[in-house]
Amino acid sequence: MSKEDEFTRVIKENEGVIFKITTVYTDQPEDQQDLYQEIVYQLWKAYGSFRGDAKVSTWMYRVALNTAITRLKKEKRKGNRVGIDQVVLKQTENYDIEFEEKLKILYAHIKMLSDLEKGLILLVLEGKKYEEISLITGLTPTNVGTRISRIKQKLKTQIVEE
Amino acid sequence: MELEEMQTVWSEISNQLDKQKKLTDKMIIMMTQEQYRKKWNKIAYPEIFGTIICFGMAILIFLNINQLETWYNIFFGLASAVVLIVLPILSLRSINKMSGINFYENSYRDTLIKYTKNKKQFQSLQKISYYLSFLLIFLILPVTSKILGGKDMFTGIKNLWPLLVFIPAGITFFVFFTKWVKKCYGKNINEAESILKDLESNE
Incomplete structure (x- = not known):
């Protein structure tokens, strides 16, 4: 090939x-x-x-x-x-309206994050383990963990504020 | 929407996208070729065009330096030529640095740090460029007046009224212009600084 x-x-x-x-x-x-x-x-x-x-x-x-x-x-x-x-x-044209709406909300929440945070949450949602996230991002696994819990907190606040 | 729900929606979209693969081999190759061609259109062409104009003007000044006669006109001429040569070189160098980051060798964090640093540098340079360009307007006036019109702006013009209007108007414009530049670039530079602080303080 x-x-x-x-x-x-x-x-x-x-x-x-x-x-x-x-x-x-x-x-x-x-x-x-x-x-x-x-x-x-x-x-x-x-x-x-x-x-x-x-x-x-x-x-x-x-x-x-x-x-x-x-x-x-x-x-x-x-x-x-x-x-x-x-x-x-x-x-996305074949999705139902309800799912499309959920998708919009999901993307809207992610887009409110900083560039680094966007990358991290994207990798979390992709199901990547902290070690692999660490390899991709160059952050230590501990730092990845800390940042991800901060992002989760931030997302919760965003959702409450809505 | 909780994170768990976000994960469910995300995996649902992943499943749907996996089912809908539509890219063809031809399309992928075309994308790479098109993007390669576009690179030059986007950044280099306007920059090179600007550089040619600046260098052309600098050459014109050097070729006519004898026509400038007086020490002050020669000083304005040389100062203008230096600005016209230095500015495009700095700008091209800065753009080249920004686009020269290795995407494969660097991690996401390193890329973000490098890019933000270069961007901050570029923005600072843009800020300086604006000030220098403004200064250039004043520097080049007596030079063009002498080279193109054959008149010494300081001794050959009998009516001083245009100068009396032009100078205060220029200063007023400069004050507003400075404020505007500070507002435009200050925010971007501060943002870049806070990103760097965040990334570099969390080792």
Whole structure:
């Protein structure tokens, strides 16, 4: 299997994860499309240096989250976008209204957090253990724990204030 | 919504997304190619265009330095040329630094620290650039008046009224301008500082 084939397989297997990350870090559909493409591009760039010493998912989360936090905001949107609006943005069209509403609330709560907190809660929701979160984020497992309990507290306060 | 409920909703969306895989190989390759091309459109083109204009103006000043004749006009000419050369170089260097972070080698925390530091630096530079650009307006006036119009702004103009209006108006504008720049960049720089403080104090 060529490098290109392997890469496209990894992306296809994880497209849902990329979609969720882009949803958490952007507000506008256009920004989401830009970020989605940027993440795929950065993953492609980093794929050559991926030595397989970490899990593919750990590597992918690291690159994707790093791309999301460093993306230059307010850039002029130039150039063509590959038609991924059909691919990613309408993935929620089959959901029922109640679920869609819950989803909106969930994303709204996450978006109120800081960039670092967004990444942490996203990894918690993805079911990652503290050790893996520590590998991705570079924080110590104890620090991950402390920060996550602080985020939980923050989320509770947000919910009470609503 | 409690965290447990959030987790349920999250795993539900994960399941749904897994069922709806729609990306094709062609689309993925196209995305990478398109993004590579766009990189240059987004940052480099406007910056390079601005740099060419600034360097062009600096060259024009150097080529006509003899025309400036008096010591003060030569001083304004050289000062303008220095600003025109230094500003774009600093800006390009700063942008290059921001986009040069290794996404794979660095952890999320390290990337956030590096990016925030570079961003803070960039914002501070932007702030200085605004002040220097404003200063440039005054510096370049006598230079262009001499090079393009052949008139010494300080001795060759008989009617002083335009200057008497221009200088106080310029100072008033500068006061408001300074406040605006401080407001615009001060907030961003403070935010960057608090992120760094939070990240670096929790080892």
